[in-house]
């Protein structure tokens with residue numbers, strides 16, 4: 001995954017609402033004012049949750065976590081993990097065939113030596129050779145808690161070695177930061193959960209709820225080899241819908257106007273790459289037609305770009321819920337917008353008005369409320385005096401959470417059909433002939449470019465759902481008792497977050513592993529307990545480093561989550 005997309009960028013640059021000069025028709029006026037939702041009712045929170053039955057244990061853990069000895073050992077555990085370059089590549093072959101996977105064995109051995117109690121007490125299964133599942137068997141017959149992370153990292157481009165302040169595989173702790181590739185994405189997920197369990201084992205803790213750890217090996221290359229096989233293994237071993245909740249990397253927390261906002265990802269956009277091929281007769285370009293295939297493709301691309309998907313603010317969807325939390329708890333949120341958010345609860349007109357304001361207020365608005373379109377690849381034409389017979393382009397789409405690949409392709413056909421008709425072309429749309437089937441000058445063929453279609457993830461239940469409330473309560477209690485020295489406020493709220501995939505260079509980065517886990521539970525949370533200022537730079541680039549104190553908080557979070565989830569009455 002790649003740092004934070006849930007964040008509202010650009011908190012400055014507030015937009016003042018233009019005063020209305022014309023009064024609303026009186027018929028509407030009374031209705032509008034009666035319909036304002038109470039601020040109190042927005043963004044419901046649960047209280048910080050500390051484990052009632054394990055409270056003494058928790059206190060003594062926090063004492064240990066605060067000690068210099070513990071911190072240095074934990075930071076070195078992460079540093080040692082960073083020093084093993086578990087790079088994954090887009091063209092990796094099968095684990096049994098491609099020797100580049102073998103580095104994972106070294107990583108396994110490192111985990112064994114660093115976490116002896118975990119390896120003596122938990123059952124470890126190697127799935128598809130290198131992915132790992134650990135089972136910490138509980139005494140009660142209740143659904144397990146699953147903590148997911150990935151062991152692989154994005155390769156370091158050798159030409160950038162010199163741009164790193166500390167070498168990319170040094171794992172060096174400089175007194176504040178732990179440096180190197182994987183120090184943020186996602187080795188803290190692996191080392192943090194193992195450290196929490198090792199520490200609990202040292203205290204003799206025996207879980208009543210089973211805890212599973214699932215560590216993928218190719219999240220940065222799509223996740224199929226690792227998470228795909230892990231999903232199959234868990235379905236075979238525990239059955240479908242057998243997991244109480246899953247927590248994987250994703251959103252984090254940030255200080256907004258003096259309140260810490262934690263945004264676990266509960267929804268995720270879909271994805272599709274659509275390829276357009278324009279096939280026309282060849283020939284010598286001394287007798288050209290009015291439009292070559294390139295001209296026709298250009299016409300099609302122009303039509304796509306003049307008809308972008310309109311973003312739509314939808315009441316009750318995750319993004320709108322996030323606005324409700326901002327309205328209620330973020331003191332830096334403009335008052336005029338706060339009122340609009342309240343009114344938008346019931347008034348469609350105010351919902352539209354809020355949308356208009358957001359276009360300027362939130363740079364992420366388009367990406368969060370609409371299907372985005374980017375024509376990213378184009379090719380065709382071989383010789384300057386030959387008519388191009390085959391030209392093509394690929395458009396990349398991130399499908400908004402309330403839409404689908406089917407809706408996207410239908411719309412695509414609607415835009416393409418008139419272009420095809422205008423140029424006397426046959427339209428072969430995703431394997432089906434559409435429109436006029438008479439003799440034509442050529443063919444426009446549409447297809448899923450890389451078998452890429454991904455429906456938006458099912459939305460994880462939030463308010464009123466016990467797993468969400470357990471997670472929220474754990475996040476709040478961890479934040480409100482934090483051991484940081486950087487002055488992070490100690491009041492926190494939890495706001496549902498929407499994830500979108502981002503592409504940095506050629507690497508797809510998102511929480512790719514959880515898409516394989518949809519059949520294990522409805523309760524999937526994409527959340528790494530880490531602050532916005534805990535990464536030195538973005539992931540997937542130079543100078544990846546994590547603030548030691550930020551990593552420590554992640555260990556605290558994992559230990560609290562395990563202890564809270566252990567109280568079986570709080571979960572299924």
Ligand SMILES: *[C@@H]1O[C@H](CO)[C@@H](O)[C@H](O)[C@H]1NC(C)=O
Pocket residue numbers: 424439440441
């Ligand atoms: C379309 O192209 C075909 C093949 O060149 C031709 O036979 C047909 O008359 C054209 N139709 C129109 C409407 O231009």
Ligand SMILES: *[C@@H]1O[C@H](CO)[C@@H](O)[C@H](O)[C@H]1NC(C)=O
Pocket residue numbers: 231515516517518519
């Ligand atoms: C989830 O279950 C559905 C229905 O049984 C199946 O079609 C789908 O392939 C499964 N998905 C995964 C990732 O296993």
Ligand SMILES: [Zn+2]
Pocket residue numbers: 001002150185186219249510
């Ligand atoms: Zn990641």
